[in-house]
Amino acid sequence: MHASSNTYVERRSPEHLRLLKHDSRSLCTITDGLDIAVLLNKDEIRSSPLGGPYSTGSSRTELDGADPTPQDLNTLDLLSGPPPLLSPTAVPCRPTDWPLRNIRQAKRARVENIIRDMAGSSFSSSHEHFTEDVQEDKREWSQDGIQAQRGGRSGVVGCTTSEDLAIKNQLQNFKYQPVRKFRLLGGLPQEEWARDSDETKEETPLEETCSFGSDSTSKDHNDPNCSGGFEIPLGRKACGRKKVRVTTAANPPKRKPDLVNALMADILKYELSRAVSVSVDSIFKSMPLLEPPPRRHGEEHLGRRSLSVPLFSVRHPGRPQARRTSLRSPQARSNAPSLLRPSPHHHPKPGFSCHCTELRSGDRASKGLEGGAVDQVRCLKKTWEFAGGALKQETLGASGNSGSKVRCKVNSRLARGSQTSRHFAVDPAFLESLCGPLDVKAQSDGPQSTLMSNLFSLNDGLTTSHLKKAKLMFFYTRYPSSLVLKTFFYDVQFTRCITSQLIKWFSNFREFYYIQMEKQARQAVAEGVPHARALTVGRESELFRALNMHYNKASDFQVPERFLEVAEVTLREFYVAVSLGRDSDPSWKKPIYKVICKLDSNVPEEFKTQYPD
DNA sequence: ATGCACCCTG
DNA sequence: CAGGGTGCAT
Numbered sequence: 159m160h161a162s163s164n165t166y167v168e169r170r171s172p173e174h175l176r177l178l179k180h181d182s183r184s185l186c187t188i189t190d191g192l193d194i195a196v197l198l199n200k201d202e203i204r205s206s207p208l209g210g211p212y213s214t215g216s217s218r219t220e221l222d223g224a225d226p227t228p229q230d231l232n233t234l235d236l237l238s239g240p241p242p243l244l245s246p247t248a249v250p251c252r253p254t255d256w257p258l259r260n261i262r263q264a265k266r267a268r269v270e271n272i273i274r275d276m277a278g279s280s281f282s283s284s285h286e287h288f289t290e291d292v293q294e295d296k297r298e299w300s301q302d303g304i305q306a307q308r309g310g311r312s313g314v315v316g317c318t319t320s321e322d323l324a325i326k327n328q329l330q331n332f333k334y335q336p337v338r339k340f341r342l343l344g345g346l347p348q349e350e351w352a353r354d355s356d357e358t359k360e361e362t363p364l365e366e367t368c369s370f371g372s373d374s375t376s377k378d379h380n381d382p383n384c385s386g387g388f389e390i391p392l393g394r395k396a397c398g399r400k401k402v403r404v405t406t407a408a409n410p411p412k413r414k415p416d417l418v419n420a421l422m423a424d425i426l427k428y429e430l431s432r433a434v435s436v437s438v439d440s441i442f443k444s445m446p447l448l449e450p451p452p453r454r455h456g457e458e459h460l461g462r463r464s465l466s467v468p469l470f471s472v473r474h475p476g477r478p479q480a481r482r483t484s485l486r487s488p489q490a491r492s493n494a495p496s497l498l499r500p501s502p503h504h505h506p507k508p509g510f511s512c513h514c515t516e517l518r519s520g521d522r523a524s525k526g527l528e529g530g531a532v533d534q535v536r537c538l539k540k541t542w543e544f545a546g547g548a549l550k551q552e553t554l555g556a557s558g559n560s561g562s563k564v565r566c567k568v569n570s571r572l573a574r575g576s577q578t579s580r581h582f583a584v585d586p587a588f589l590e591s592l593c594g595p596l597d598v599k600a601q602s603d604g605p606q607s608t609l610m611s612n613l614f615s616l617n618d619g620l621t622t623s624h625l626k627k628a629k630l631m632f633f634y635t636r637y638p639s640s641l642v643l644k645t646f647f648y649d650v651q652f653t654r655c656i657t658s659q660l661i662k663w664f665s666n667f668r669e670f671y672y673i674q675m676e677k678q679a680r681q682a683v684a685e686g687v688p689h690a691r692a693l694t695v696g697r698e699s700e701l702f703r704a705l706n707m708h709y710n711k712a713s714d715f716q717v718p719e720r721f722l723e724v725a726e727v728t729l730r731e732f733y734v735a736v737s738l739g740r741d742s743d744p745s746w747k748k749p750i751y752k753v754i755c756k757l758d759s760n761v762p763e764e765f766k767t768q769y770p771d
Numbered sequence: 772a773t774g775c776a777c778c779c780t781g
Numbered sequence: 782c783a784g785g786g787t788g789c790a791t
Binding site: 665 | 775776777
């Protein structure tokens with residue numbers, strides 16, 4: 159059920175998930191440097207020649223792309239270990255690390271023994287790439303004649319031994335654990351992953367530190383700060399490769415900060431993706447999964463999200479589509495009183511019920527707000543102004559409708575465009591991996607688009623469902639007040655931008671409506687219609703067809719008779735104005751608007767809780 | 772000065 | 782459908 163929100167997690171066993179959770183924590187937490195040795199000791203105890211972290215297990219997962227094994231996750235813990243090991247500032251050992259060094263050296267000696275025993279059996283046969291890596295490294299060493307200079311290992315592990323290469327291989331695995339996981343989350347294409355891996359093999363910066371056992375010939379080894387340390391070179395490189403790497407101008411070496419940045423970026427990407435998954439999951443879990451559209455009326459609806467309504471009510475198998483039939487049949491609505499209790503924000507006062515005439519004097523939609531609401535809006539406006547603009551918008555919750563056009567531009571685009579959250583940017587590719595192809599603007603009524611559309615409503619944006627709902631509401635109200643908008647778009651986090659966008663929607667609706675009216679009126683005048691009463695608007699009329707096509711394209715909504723009446727009045731008003739030549743006045747439409755705005759009806763209660771799909 | 776609605780444009 | 786310009790009302 160929540161699987162769609164996390165395609166990575168869903169494939170994992172509970173044990174694996176636990177490890178992953180631990181793993182992800184460890185990516186950001188710091189453990190003591192001795193953990194590595196402790197871990198190695200554990201491996202020493204439990205590892206068979208083919209089973210330990212230095213054996214084929216980790217390498218296999220990197221090679222064949224299989225999911226990380228628990229061992230891999232442990233090794234990731236290793237990677238994520240102590241600051242001196244991972245922190246970019248600590249790659250060269252610091253004097254403060256010296257107290258640990260003696261212990262590390264002792265541990266290292268033990269590890270070397272383990273590795274020495276394992277190297278012959280584990281690394282020689284399993285993976286071509288590793289074998290080739292060993293051979294290549296050895297060739298490179300031979301070519302440089304460096305190997306001849308080495309007097310073998312005496313307490314200090316040389317960089318060309320299979321042990322070192324094993325460690326190198328392991329460290330490469332360490333580094334790429336988060337990358338691999340990020341790739342599994344859909345964040346990194348396979349090619350990029352492979353390319354990145356290749357680059358890692360090939361682009362060995364000359365200054366890349368390797369002191370997991372120091373080469374006596376290495377200049378790094380000559381660094382007193384690096385002698386005998388367990389410095390992990392960010393899992394990037396083998397020690398030997400750096401000796402023979404040729405750096406060209408076209409292939410500049412990655413400097414250490416770049417590597418650190420790359421690793422941190424990987425970790426950041428992974429954590430970000432995980433955070434998104436967790437957030438989505440938490441929302442999915444917090445909603446009443448099988449609740450029908452009638453929602454929690456006792457709750458504050460402003461600021462809440464719409465997931466509970468559309469996501470699982472639209473096409474839930476086996477559930478009656480009561481919402482749809484209700485929306486389609488105003489007659490049925492009027493005959494059967496709604497079972498839904500009115501929203502606390504929809505006060506069924508007499509003053510409100512006839513707001514179209516009593517509260518709209520002056521043709522100002524904002525006058526639809528009752529006194530308390532106006533005060534609240536003004537208070538919030540003050541808050542807004544003091545809060546300093548767009549970045550504080552979401553803190554205002556039910557802010558007023560007094561749109562600040564300039565300040566809202568960016569977020570308005572966000573809301574209607576990518577629907578990107580203001581709280582965090584969600585990679586569309588990642589969301590796509592969760593729920594399939596995205597197309598927020600698509601007019602498709604498919605369940606998937608509905609799902610995605612409403613998933614995006616999490617981010618406070620208006621969706622195509624909201625647009626469709628607004629269009630249907632237009633059949634009842636051409637001039638909705640802010641209060642009406644907030645009441646009927648309860649699932650939207652109302653900001654100035656959202657309010658402005660909704661108002662703009664209705665403005666556009668009106669524009670189309672009046673254009674059609676004017677066109678028909680002029681046509682009637684041109685055709686010599688004798689008087690206004692000869693003009694009617696029926697469901698078969700061309701005018702109604704045009705309007706219905708615009709606001710009710712699928713014709714799955716039964717347009718209320720009242721709308722036909724209003725349309726007829728509007729048409730006659732335009733006819734009279736045109737026939738009397740009032741259209742020569744630049745503002746000749748305004749008197750008509752003033753008439754029409756008084757003809758608004760109350761939007762049925764069902765629109766509060768039901769969603770067109 | 773501010774907010775809103777209309778108008779035009781893309 | 783949205784952005785920008787404009788005019789009007791407050």
